[in-house]
Amino acid sequence: MIRMPEPDGAVLARRSEIVAALRTIVPGEGVIDSERERRAFDCDGLTAYRQLPMVVVLPETTAEVAAVLRYCRANAVKVVPRGAGTSLSGGALPLEDGVLLGLGKFKRILEVDVANRCAVVQPGVTNLGITHAVQAEGLYYAPDPSSQIACTIGGNVAENSGGVHCLKYGLTTNNVIGVELVTMDGDVIRVGGKHFDAGGYDLLGVLVGSEGMLGVVTEVTVRLLPTPPGARALLIGFPSVEGAGECVAAVIAAGIIPGGMEIMDKLAIDAAEAFVQAGYPMDAEGLLIVELDGCAAEVDHLIAAVETIAVEHGATSCRASRSEDERLLFWAGRKAAFPAVGRISPDYYCMDGTIPRKAIGRVLKRMKTMEERYGLRCANVFHAGDGNLHPLILYDANKPGELQRAEDFGADILRLCVEVGGVLTGEHGVGVEKRDLMDTMFNEVDLNQQQRLKCAFDSESLLNPGKVFPQLCRCAELGRMHVNAGKLRFPDLPRF
Amino acid sequence: MTIYRPSDEKQLSEIVARAAAERQPLEVVSGGSKRGLGRPVKAEHVLDVSQIAGVVNYEPAELVLTARPATPLAAIKAELAAKRQMLAFEPPDWRALMGSNAEPTLGGALACNLAGPRRVRAGAARDVFLGFSAVNGAGEIWKAGGKVVKNVTGYDMMKLLAGSFGTLSVLTEVTLRVAPRPETETTILLHGLADEVALRTMAKALNTPFEVSSVAHLPPAAARRSQVAEIAGGLGAVTGARLEGPAPSVAWRAEAVERLVGRGARLDAAASARFWEEAGEVHRLLPPDGRVLWRLCPAPSFAAAIVDAVRRRLASTEALFDWGGGLVWCSLDGGEAGPDAGAAIVRAAMKPAGGHATLVVAPEATRERSAVFEPAEGPLGELTARIKAGFDPFGVLNPGRMREGS
Numbered sequence: 001m002i003r004m005p006e007p008d009g010a011v012l013a014r015r016s017e018i019v020a021a022l023r024t025i026v027p028g029e030g031v032i033d034s035e036r037e038r039r040a041f042d043c044d045g046l047t048a049y050r051q052l053p054m055v056v057v058l059p060e061t062t063a064e065v066a067a068v069l070r071y072c073r074a075n076a077v078k079v080v081p082r083g084a085g086t087s088l089s090g091g092a093l094p095l096e097d098g099v100l101l102g103l104g105k106f107k108r109i110l111e112v113d114v115a116n117r118c119a120v121v122q123p124g125v126t127n128l129g130i131t132h133a134v135q136a137e138g139l140y141y142a143p144d145p146s147s148q149i150a151c152t153i154g155g156n157v158a159e160n161s162g163g164v165h166c167l168k169y170g171l172t173t174n175n176v177i178g179v180e181l182v183t184m185d186g187d188v189i190r191v192g193g194k195h196f197d198a199g200g201y202d203l204l205g206v207l208v209g210s211e212g213m214l215g216v217v218t219e220v221t222v223r224l225l226p227t228p229p230g231a232r233a234l235l236i237g238f239p240s241v242e243g244a245g246e247c248v249a250a251v252i253a254a255g256i257i258p259g260g261m262e263i264m265d266k267l268a269i270d271a272a273e274a275f276v277q278a279g280y281p282m283d284a285e286g287l288l289i290v291e292l293d294g295c296a297a298e299v300d301h302l303i304a305a306v307e308t309i310a311v312e313h314g315a316t317s318c319r320a321s322r323s324e325d326e327r328l329l330f331w332a333g334r335k336a337a338f339p340a341v342g343r344i345s346p347d348y349y350c351m352d353g354t355i356p357r358k359a360i361g362r363v364l365k366r367m368k369t370m371e372e373r374y375g376l377r378c379a380n381v382f383h384a385g386d387g388n389l390h391p392l393i394l395y396d397a398n399k400p401g402e403l404q405r406a407e408d409f410g411a412d413i414l415r416l417c418v419e420v421g422g423v424l425t426g427e428h429g430v431g432v433e434k435r436d437l438m439d440t441m442f443n444e445v446d447l448n449q450q451q452r453l454k455c456a457f458d459s460e461s462l463l464n465p466g467k468v469f470p471q472l473c474r475c476a477e478l479g480r481m482h483v484n485a486g487k488l489r490f491p492d493l494p495r496f
Numbered sequence: 497m498t499i500y501r502p503s504d505e506k507q508l509s510e511i512v513a514r515a516a517a518e519r520q521p522l523e524v525v526s527g528g529s530k531r532g533l534g535r536p537v538k539a540e541h542v543l544d545v546s547q548i549a550g551v552v553n554y555e556p557a558e559l560v561l562t563a564r565p566a567t568p569l570a571a572i573k574a575e576l577a578a579k580r581q582m583l584a585f586e587p588p589d590w591r592a593l594m595g596s597n598a599e600p601t602l603g604g605a606l607a608c609n610l611a612g613p614r615r616v617r618a619g620a621a622r623d624v625f626l627g628f629s630a631v632n633g634a635g636e637i638w639k640a641g642g643k644v645v646k647n648v649t650g651y652d653m654m655k656l657l658a659g660s661f662g663t664l665s666v667l668t669e670v671t672l673r674v675a676p677r678p679e680t681e682t683t684i685l686l687h688g689l690a691d692e693v694a695l696r697t698m699a700k701a702l703n704t705p706f707e708v709s710s711v712a713h714l715p716p717a718a719a720r721r722s723q724v725a726e727i728a729g730g731l732g733a734v735t736g737a738r739l740e741g742p743a744p745s746v747a748w749r750a751e752a753v754e755r756l757v758g759r760g761a762r763l764d765a766a767a768s769a770r771f772w773e774e775a776g777e778v779h780r781l782l783p784p785d786g787r788v789l790w791r792l793c794p795a796p797s798f799a800a801a802i803v804d805a806v807r808r809r810l811a812s813t814e815a816l817f818d819w820g821g822g823l824v825w826c827s828l829d830g831g832e833a834g835p836d837a838g839a840a841i842v843r844a845a846m847k848p849a850g851g852h853a854t855l856v857v858a859p860e861a862t863r864e865r866s867a868v869f870e871p872a873e874g875p876l877g878e879l880t881a882r883i884k885a886g887f888d889p890f891g892v893l894n895p896g897r898m899r900e901g902s
């Protein structure tokens with residue numbers, strides 16, 4: 001288990017005074033003090049980690065957020081922002097000595113601007129809520145995490161969330177164009193807007209994916225896209241997952257970027273089919289779902305092209321959806337893969353590494369040997385187009401030692417992803433979960449530079465500390481940069 | 497003045513470390529084609545990274561390319577074209593615009609966060625920048641991001657370095673996402689629309705689900721300067737909408753778009769490509785000599801009103817609209833614009849829209865006096881300064897390029 005920073009005894013001792021002060025900022029039930037009610041916030045989607053927050057605050061206005069942060073900054077109180085709490089990496093895990101700042105009351109759609117193809121929304125609006133609010137205009141918000149009914153746009157911004165359509169339409173970062181941000185100092189800053197790009201440093205770009213550590217987002221402007229006129233999906237069975245992987249590479253090499261391209265392995269196929277009866281080919285070891293979207297002329301043209309490629313790559317079955325219902329049915333199994341796996345195992349642990357696609361065969365083989373070594377099964381669903389793996393490790397938390405084994409297994413998978421040229425996380429974030437693996441990708445200099453950015457926003461490390469970085473930021477120390485002029489390796493270079 | 501020309505990353509880091517130790521600022525130059533963009537750098541010495549060049553790894557099926565930053569864009573484009581791929585953000589060639597004949601490089605395109613007419617659909621340099629290795633202002637070699645297309649491990653430092661004009665770190669190796677080259681393209685041309693009407697028409701085209709990948713509007717004077725016969729020889733203003741993809745799809749979508757925005761002429765694939773290249777390079781479409789040039793990025797629907805507001809004060813104003821109005825090139829007579837190159841008027845006109853304005857072409861003395869980039873004030877300005885200090889604590893990397901004093 002990952003250890004969180006030691007709570008600050010001085011802060012804990014002042015708890016009732018802090019609660020009282022917060023009540024003067026956020027009235028009534030906006031400050032939650034009772035243990036029973038705080039319990040509802042003790043974890044996010046990474047349920048193996050739980051911590052009761054010191055106090056929960058649910059502000060309703062930017063001014064309240066700013067006042068809370070200003071108070072916390074002045075009193076050295078830590079703050080953990082939270083949206084819907086669906087993070088799978090423990091990004092919203094509370095701190096014993098920290099305020100849990102929930103943005104759940106920021107639920108309004110502020111503006112739908114059709115001429116500029118964007119919407120201005122509050123951070124607590126759900127991902128799907130945005131599309132619902134704009135679809136009458138023929139528009140939608142493209143990034144579609146499977147959690148989209150529940151997760152908030154504020155959480156999406158913090159995690160730079162993806163979804164099955166991000167190969168073609170991009171991640172959150174490519175679809176958010178502005179935010180209002182409150183810094184830990186309580187300053188309200190607008191970054192971006194309805195325009196393209198930045199007039200100075202692209203702060204919006206680093207805020208997206210910063211895991212709630214740089215500021216609290218109180219308003220988001222998202223880019224909207226016109227709803228594609230149609231889409232069809234192909235359900236393609238392969239005798240091996242590797243075969244499905246090679247087909248994906250061939251589709252891309254042929255110049256086709258499908259709307260979505262997902263692979264499931266045998267265990268995932270079986271679980272999903274038993275759960276939703278999507279009509280998946282039960283003889284397949286690897287299932288590939290390819291969705292083409294656009295106008296009918298393009299979709300039909302590309303469906304035919306992908307079918308040809310699939311057959312050339314040894315597909316044993318290939319079905320194209322003939323109706324919208326059938327297309328949705330093809331997806332139903334994939335979209336329900338997590339809960340479906342949940343039905344065949346008391347618990348599962350979802351990993352999120354990305355690998356170069358060409359390494360898929362090697363990685364799957366190594367994962368098989370790990371299954372044996374750890375004595376745990378692993379189902380695989382895979383955003384195949386962009387190489388983003390979601391191995392689901394099946395375990396039973398009630399059996400002594402199994403959670404630890406699952407975590408060790410997961411860490412081994414992620415190390416393997418890095419070893420083959422990939423990364424620790426494709427869309428779920430580092431959070432607490434992968435924090436202590438950061439050194440497999442980054443050395444101390446790399447991490448120090450990241451932390452110096454953090455220090456520019458939050459010099460006292462009060463905002464969501466204990467996440468992402470294996471060591472807490474030491475801003476004062478990092479600020480005193482030294483030059484290694486003593487170790488100059490090229491004495492023959494001309495001097496200044 | 498000394499020119500330092502390191503042959504590898506280690507040597508580069510050594511030079512920066514020494515510059516930092518001796519508090520000697522450096523002007524960082526790759527190809528040098530956009531040296532005149534931004535404020536003049538206050539540095540005695542030049543760090544010429546032109547030797548840090550070459551493609552390191554290119555895997556078409558992974559859609560990923562890793563190269564050293566001084567690799568000429570032309571070389572990269574050729575290597576990608578051989579595999580029927582491309583840089584989707586279409587880095588425009590601004591040599592003529594900047595009055596330079598130096599070689600545009602990949603690192604320069606990233607450091608300036610370039611984007612061509614396909615910006616509305618495919619994003620800018622920032623959107624394809626996956627990872628890098630770089631040297632910070634203390635001479636430390638550091639890296640961020642990765643070499644795969646999807647990655648959220650750690651802060652997205654690529655976004656921060658894209659558009660940082662070499663003021664935060666010196667790139668030494670970069671990885672970016674590449675894209676398949678569309679099979680074909682066409683452009684629908686609508687003639688004679690007034691600016692305001694053209695903006696609404698462009699918005700309409702972008703709001704169709706038919707994947708319009710570029711939209712630009714050339715007022716009559718700009719259209720007349722085009723080298724594409726169908727545009728120059730038309731009836732005044734020209735509004736263009738580009739469609740790309742498989743041939744049957746392009747044909748079908750062009751029909752569908754025309755049904756919504758009105759019948760127009762069509763450019764074939766070659767003319768279409770030439771037109772959008774010209775729109776990205778921009779200089780040929782604008783009046784020559786004695787001018788200052790602003791690049792405005794407002795909320796698109798405000799574009800025509802902004803130009804009108806500037807023109808009411810400065811009669812010499814000439815504009816052209818790309819990105820559906822999200823990019824406005826605004827050319828002013830240098831004399832009429834006055835000592836601040838029209839900054840006060842342009843920025844005041846931008847106020848209601850939000851967004852940012854950059855003074856791209858102006859005499860060096862003017863660029864030194866005025867805020868070339870959008871001024872950042874209050875807490876945002878302080879934050880910007882703290883970020884710069886966190887990467888370049890001794891102020892040795894391109895000091896003054898983006899803001900006075902840093």
Ligand SMILES: Cc1cc2nc3c(=O)[nH]c(=O)nc-3n(C[C@H](O)[C@H](O)[C@H](O)COP(=O)(O)OP(=O)(O)OC[C@H]3O[C@@H](n4cnc5c(N)ncnc54)[C@H](O)[C@@H]3O)c2cc1C
Binds near residue numbers: 086087154157163
């Ligand atoms: C079943 C399931 C399926 C999922 N599928 C996907 C998927 O397909 N793709 C994907 O990318 N993710 C997926 N996720 C992960 C998760 O839904 C996303 O990370 C989501 O963006 C989290 O949003 P949230 O509102 O729940 O944020 P939370 O979990 O509450 O918080 C996440 C992080 O954001 C910060 N934060 C939240 N709001 C703000 C704010 N306003 N300002 C600053 N920081 C803030 C928190 O501090 C925390 O660090 C899935 C999760 C589940 C449970």
